[in-house]
Amino acid sequence: xxxxxxxxxxxxxxxxxxxxxxxxxxxxxxxxxxxxxxxxxxxxxxxxxxxxxxxxxxxxxxxxxxxxxxxxxxxxxxxxxxxxxxxxxxxxxxxxxxxxxxxxxxxxxxxxxxxxxxxxxxxxxxxxxxxxxxxxxxxxxxxxxxxxxxxxxxxxxxxxxxxxxxxxxxxxxxxxxxxxxxxxxxxxxxxxxxxxxxxxxxxxxxxxxxxxxxxxxxxxxxxxxxxxxxxxxxxxxxxxxxxxxxxxxxxxxxxxxxxxxx
Amino acid sequence: xxxxxxxxxxxxxxxxxxxxxxxxxxxxxxxxxxxxxxxxxxxxxxxxxxxxxxxxxxxxxxxxxxxxxxxxxxxxxxxxxxxxxxxxxxxxxxxxxxxxxxxxxxxxxxxxxxxxxxxxxxxxxxxxxxxxxxxxxxxxxxxxxxxxxxxxxxxxxxxxxxxxxxxxxxxxxxxxxxxxxxxxxxxxxxxxxxxxxxxxxxxxxxxxxxxxxxxxxxxxxxxxxxxxxxxxxxxxxxxxxxxxxxxxxxxxxxxxxxxxxxxxxxxxxxxxxxxxxxxxx
Amino acid sequence: xxxxxxxxxxxxxxxxxxxxxxxxxxxxxxxxxxxxxxxxxxxxxxxxxxxxxxxxxxxxxxxxxxxxxxxxxxxxxxxxxxxxxxxxxxxxxxxxxxxxxxxxxxxxxxxxxxxxxxxxxxxxxxxxxxxxxxxxxxxxxxxxxxxxxxxxxxxxxxxxxxxxxxxxxxxxxxxxxxxxxxxxxxxxxxxxxxxxxxxxxxxxxxxxxxxxxxxxxx
Numbered sequence: 001x002x003x004x005x006x007x008x009x010x011x012x013x014x015x016x017x018x019x020x021x022x023x024x025x026x027x028x029x030x031x032x033x034x035x036x037x038x039x040x041x042x043x044x045x046x047x048x049x050x051x052x053x054x055x056x057x058x059x060x061x062x063x064x065x066x067x068x069x070x071x072x073x074x075x076x077x078x079x080x081x082x083x084x085x086x087x088x089x090x091x092x093x094x095x096x097x098x099x100x101x102x103x104x105x106x107x108x109x110x111x112x113x114x115x116x117x118x119x120x121x122x123x124x125x126x127x128x129x130x131x132x133x134x135x136x137x138x139x140x141x142x143x144x145x146x147x148x149x150x151x152x153x154x155x156x157x158x159x160x161x162x163x164x165x166x167x168x169x170x171x172x173x174x175x176x177x178x179x180x181x182x183x184x185x186x187x188x189x190x191x192x193x194x195x196x197x198x199x200x201x202x203x204x205x206x207x208x209x210x211x212x213x214x215x216x217x218x219x220x221x222x223x224x225x226x227x228x229x230x231x232x233x234x235x236x237x238x239x240x241x242x243x244x245x246x247x248x249x250x251x252x253x254x255x256x257x258x259x260x261x262x
Numbered sequence: 263x264x265x266x267x268x269x270x271x272x273x274x275x276x277x278x279x280x281x282x283x284x285x286x287x288x289x290x291x292x293x294x295x296x297x298x299x300x301x302x303x304x305x306x307x308x309x310x311x312x313x314x315x316x317x318x319x320x321x322x323x324x325x326x327x328x329x330x331x332x333x334x335x336x337x338x339x340x341x342x343x344x345x346x347x348x349x350x351x352x353x354x355x356x357x358x359x360x361x362x363x364x365x366x367x368x369x370x371x372x373x374x375x376x377x378x379x380x381x382x383x384x385x386x387x388x389x390x391x392x393x394x395x396x397x398x399x400x401x402x403x404x405x406x407x408x409x410x411x412x413x414x415x416x417x418x419x420x421x422x423x424x425x426x427x428x429x430x431x432x433x434x435x436x437x438x439x440x441x442x443x444x445x446x447x448x449x450x451x452x453x454x455x456x457x458x459x460x461x462x463x464x465x466x467x468x469x470x471x472x473x474x475x476x477x478x479x480x481x482x483x484x485x486x487x488x489x490x491x492x493x494x495x496x497x498x499x500x501x502x503x504x505x506x507x508x509x510x511x512x513x514x515x516x517x518x519x520x521x522x523x524x525x526x527x528x529x530x531x532x533x534x535x536x537x538x539x540x541x542x543x
Numbered sequence: 544x545x546x547x548x549x550x551x552x553x554x555x556x557x558x559x560x561x562x563x564x565x566x567x568x569x570x571x572x573x574x575x576x577x578x579x580x581x582x583x584x585x586x587x588x589x590x591x592x593x594x595x596x597x598x599x600x601x602x603x604x605x606x607x608x609x610x611x612x613x614x615x616x617x618x619x620x621x622x623x624x625x626x627x628x629x630x631x632x633x634x635x636x637x638x639x640x641x642x643x644x645x646x647x648x649x650x651x652x653x654x655x656x657x658x659x660x661x662x663x664x665x666x667x668x669x670x671x672x673x674x675x676x677x678x679x680x681x682x683x684x685x686x687x688x689x690x691x692x693x694x695x696x697x698x699x700x701x702x703x704x705x706x707x708x709x710x711x712x713x714x715x716x717x718x719x720x721x722x723x724x725x726x727x728x729x730x731x732x733x734x735x736x737x738x739x740x741x742x743x744x745x746x747x748x749x750x751x752x753x754x755x756x757x758x759x760x761x
Contacts, residue, residue: 063435095437105428108540109450119436122446157540168432175436218615245617247754257617259546 008137012178012208013079014039015060020074022055022064029055031233033074037179037226042201042210044224044241046217048256051230053213057181060211061097062090078178095119098177102184104164106156106171113152115167119175134174142170143200162193169200173208180204182212186219198223217257221245229253299522303515311516316482316498322509326517328484329498332399333524336478336494337468339403344410344467345460351411352418352456353444359423368419371412382409383473391477399485399492402478406467413466417459421452424542454539461532465525471496495521549614556606556627561678563599563634564744568674570596570641571737575667577648578730579660586645593642600635603627619751626751630681633740633747640733640740647726647733657713657720662706663727666699666734673699673741681748689748692741693759699738703731 015037022030030052037043045053058064059072062083076083083093106115114121116135125131135152139145144166148159156167165185172180182201186194201210201223214220220227221241228238229250237244237253248254255261310325317324355364386405391397425448433443449456474480480497481490495517502514570589577585607628610616616624673695680688710724742760750756 061435063431066434091437091439093437094435099435101428101431101435103428105426105432107429107432107447107451108542109453118433118447119438122433122436122438122442171432171436217617221617246621248618254618258620259549259617 008134008141008173008176009178009207010176012039014209015179015211016075016077017056017060018075018077020056020059020072020076022052022059022073023069023071024055024067025069029233030059033230033235035228035235035238037209037211039209040205040207041226042205042212042224043226043228044220045211045213045228045230046215046220046256047230048261049215052233053230054183055233056230057099057183057211057213060179060181061099062093063099065090095175096177097179097181098172098175099181099183100165100168100172100185103188104161104168106159106164106167108155108157110156111153112148112156112159112167115156116170116174118171123175135170138170138174139167141173141204142166143196144170160193162189162196165189165193165197166200169197169204173204177208179209179211182210184214185212187215194219217245229256231256296522299515299519302512303517303519306509306512306516307519311513315484319505320507324513326493326495326498326513326520328481329493329495329517330520332478332481332485332493333468333495333521335399335488335492336402336406336474337464339399339488340406340410340467341460341464343404343407344414344463348411348414348460348463349418349449349456352415352420353422353449355415355419356422357444368416371415374409374412375416378472379409379470380472380475383475383477386473386477394489397477397479397491399478399488399490402474402492402494403488405473405477406470409467409470409473410463413463414456414460417462418452418456421455421459421539421542422448424455425451426542451540451542454535455542458532458536458539461528461535465528465532468528469496469521469525471500475500495524546614549610552606552610553620553623556603556610556624557681559599559603560627560630560634561682563596563603563631564674564678564681566596566599567634567638567641568671570638571644571667571674571734572671574641574644574648575663575730575734577645578651578663581648581651581653581656583649583652586648589645590642590649593638596638597635600631603631622751622754626747629747630744633743637737637740640737643733644730647730651723651726654723657723657727658709662702662709663731663734666702666731666738669695669699669702670734670738670741673738677741677744677748680745684748684752686749686752689745689752690759693745696738696742696760699735703735706731 017033017035017037020030020033021028033052033056045056047053055064060076060083064070064072072084074084078093078096082088083097106112107118110118113135116138117125117131120131120134136145136149139148144163147163148154148167151158156164159167165188169180169185185201186197189197198219201212204210205225212220212223214223224241226239227241227244229236229244229248229252231252237248237250239249244253245257248257310323311327312325312330313327314323314325315328316326351367355368358364383405385408386401390401390404394401429451430443430448433447434440438447474494474497478494478497479491480501481493483493485492499514499517499521502510502517505511570592573585574589576582577589607624610624614620673692676688676692679685680692707728710728714721714724746756746759749759
């Protein structure tokens with residue numbers, strides 16, 4: 001394990017969801033989700049389109065409520081702390097729970113360096129040395145450093161798709177989150193880049209809890225230690241990945257993963 | 263078969279020629295105006311024109327230095343009013359697109375864009391000139407500024423709205439508060455586009471004459487006091503054009519040439535700024 | 544049904560396993576018949592027909608590989624394909640044992656039998672029962688039935704042991720019959736090994752249905 005990566009992530013924790021409901025106005029998108037996401041493992045969430053998996057992910061870092069008319073009920077514990085508790089600042093939660101999105105979204109006006117440093121810089125960090133150290137650490141952790149170390153001032157958008165996504169991962173890691181959420185991070189990438197992202201996720205899980213939403217079952221099977229199957233806003237089954245994919249307990253899970261529907 | 267194909271080819275060629283011709287027609291007025299201005303105005307463009315005050319009535323010589331300076335001052339005032347209000351207002355419109363306030367503001371801005379500029383001048387007249395009991399640069403600046411607001415506001419709204427949601431989400435997911443996301447991430451991304459909108463608006467108000475007639479009013483001398491009437495190119499051109507003096511007529515042409523060149527330059531800069539805008543789609 | 548051609552292929556796989564099991568069972572039945580009748584010509588035919596069964600085994604294996612590579616099967620489908628893979632090997636071995644019995648028949652030729660055939664036909668009948676029930680369990684995806692079949696393997700072993708003791712007795716008293724007696728023992732051993740292979744098939748059926756892979760009859 002690279003010592004630099006360990007320095008970036010000083011602690012990680014698991015997430016506990018208890019009877020979580022979520023709405024978009026009247027639409028009841030999540031119905032009573034309860035699951036325990038253990039620390040330092042990759043947990044995958046699979047399910048057909050519209051099943052609520054991305055919605056659930058966005059509840060974990062309080063991004064769901066940014067949509068007008070959106071509502072969340074239930075308890076979500078980040079470690080010991082209830083993230084929807086009274087007086088809890090969502091901005092702080094989003095700092096502690098990072099997110100990488102489906103389509104890589106580096107800031108278009110910023111260089112590679114500025115992108116990686118954005119989280120810290122915009123939060124007020126001005127010390128040049130600190131920024132340089134963190135940028136290098138995060139780019140190394142995202143396995144991107146060697147490819148970009150000689151062109152850190154080039155625009156973030158000048159990289160290839162897979163590189164941009166790794167830059168986004170570096171950017172998320174640079175603020176030292178405790179959990180990293182990945183919303184279909186490789187679905188817009190070619191197979192080789194996809195495998196690199198998967199390997200990166202597995203590697204990062206040694207230090208930081210990862211939750212990955214994917215519609216690609218083989219990816220979930222390759223990457224995760226635990227898998228949850230969502231259907232119509234409900235958690236149908238949750239368990240060790242190997243079990244879920246070789247002998248699932250619920251008929252619906254079986255039908256989904258064998259391609260009988262969805 | 264062959265005959266139909268030939269007819270089709272001929273029709274294609276004909277339509278291409280017609281549309282091309284119409285495009286040329288669009289260019290014609292501008293080219294003609296510029297040529298005409300150049301022919302009649304260049305002769306009066308000399309050092310004096312840019313440095314001298316207007317001469318006494320009937321006397322040859324003199325320049326429009328104060329009018330040029332005045333136009334620049336008025337544009338600066340207008341920008342000082344129009345840009346902050348326009349940009350911030352446009353930002354609000356893009357973020358809170360469907361509130362009643364937004365819809366009203368949007369409608370109002372569109373109406374204001376269509377109001378004759380002389381009415382804007384009247385507004386400034388009532389608001390500033392009457393209470394002060396005299397004309398002033400301030401009044402002219404306000405008139406132009408109020409004209410600038412809707413243009414800047416709408417273009418800002420359009421371009422900020424085009425900034426993809428993914429950029430905002432990326433910043434928010436990093437734990438950056440919403441106001442800071444807007445200020446340090448979204449607006450900079452839209453910056454070049456906003457500047458383009460501003461420049462286009464400025465180019466338009468720089469040449470407005472009617473609203474200045476009874477706000478800035480014009481001045482034969484230098485003016486450093488914003489609370490006093492001030493000279494401006496459009497007013498000066500108007501005054502010279504309706505005068506009986508040939509020399510002044512030539513200077514009016516020169517003034518028009520300078521004004522058009524100014525507008526042209528600003529538009530070119532706007533183009534340049536637009537080219538620097540980060541592709542948002 | 545979203546994956547029609549895939550479903551059809553899986554069904555074809557299952558049907559072919561049953562077919563292959565039937566063919567192996569047939570071969571064993573006819574080889575013991577040939578022993579009873581001392582029909583060397585029949586034995587020759589059985590040996591020649593083993594090639595067809597081998598070809599079926601190859602075809603099944605190849606199709607399993609292709610399904611694994613192209614269809615990303617999961618859960619029950621995955622277990623089915625993995626089970627079929629292993630089952631065809633065991634069925635092919637069973638057919639080889641029928642071939643082995645036929646070779647023994649050839650070697651015995653027209654020589655007089657050393658004793659009336661009692662145990663060997665009994666073993667064969669038991670084996671045919673087991674084959675039928677195994678294929679039924681496979682078709683019906685019935686793990687319990689598969690487990691039951693495996694228990695009969697003990698009875699086959701019993702019968703073989705009895706024959707062994709009997710023949711040993713005879714051989715001690717009359718060394719001249721040793722070559723023929725040994726051939727009988729070889730036949731019995733083939734039948735016993737065939738039953739063992741069938742037990743393996745039952746283990747795979749249980750795995751296919753439940754996901755549990757363990758030895759039956761330890």
